[in-house]
Amino acid sequence: MAASFGGHWVELQRLSPLLDVAEYEFVSTAEQQNTSATYYLDDFSVRELWRGVRQLPRAIGIVRRSRPDLIISTGAAPGLLVLFAGFLLGKKTLWVDSIANCRRLSLSGRAARLFASQVLTQWPELAVGRVRYLGRLL
Structure with a gap:
């Protein structure tokens, strides 16, 4: 499970107890924030792709070490990067776009549509094409 610190992290934390899985590991930014993450990436935005x-x-090393069956991200760009690494390694991936994006998918969400196994929105009116709506996290 991967998310940037802040609102994306809060949404991921709300999603994790809803999953029926034996164990999971977290990837985040902001190591100094004392999160429950096992792995950390530096924060960056999609507009700063060179940092990604x-x-x-x-x-890729994180995905190889953790050997997940499924990678889930609520964003932002560092979470997208972990999903992309999973895609490159043939893993199942799930993008859950932030509830803050009520008018259109986030830039990272639009990028995730290109390679994620599944993309979810938290707004029914944004469920178009490969993007599905299954409910809200908040």
Whole structure:
């Protein structure tokens, strides 16, 4: 499970107890925030892709070490990077777009549509094409 610190992290924390899984590990930013994350990436935005490209080997290493059956992210760009690393390694991936994006998918969510196994929105009117609505986290 991967998310940037802040609202994305809060949504991921609300989602995790709803899952019927034996164990999970968290990837986040903001190591100094004392999160329950096992792995950390530096924060960056999709508009700063060069920062993400530099961290791609690290994200691939995280996915290889943790050997997940499924990777879930609520965003933002660092979570998208972990999903992309999972895609490259043939893992199932799930993007849950933030509830804050009520008019259109986030930029990261639009990118996730290109490779994620599944993309979810928290607004029924945004469920178009490969994007599905299953409910809200808040």
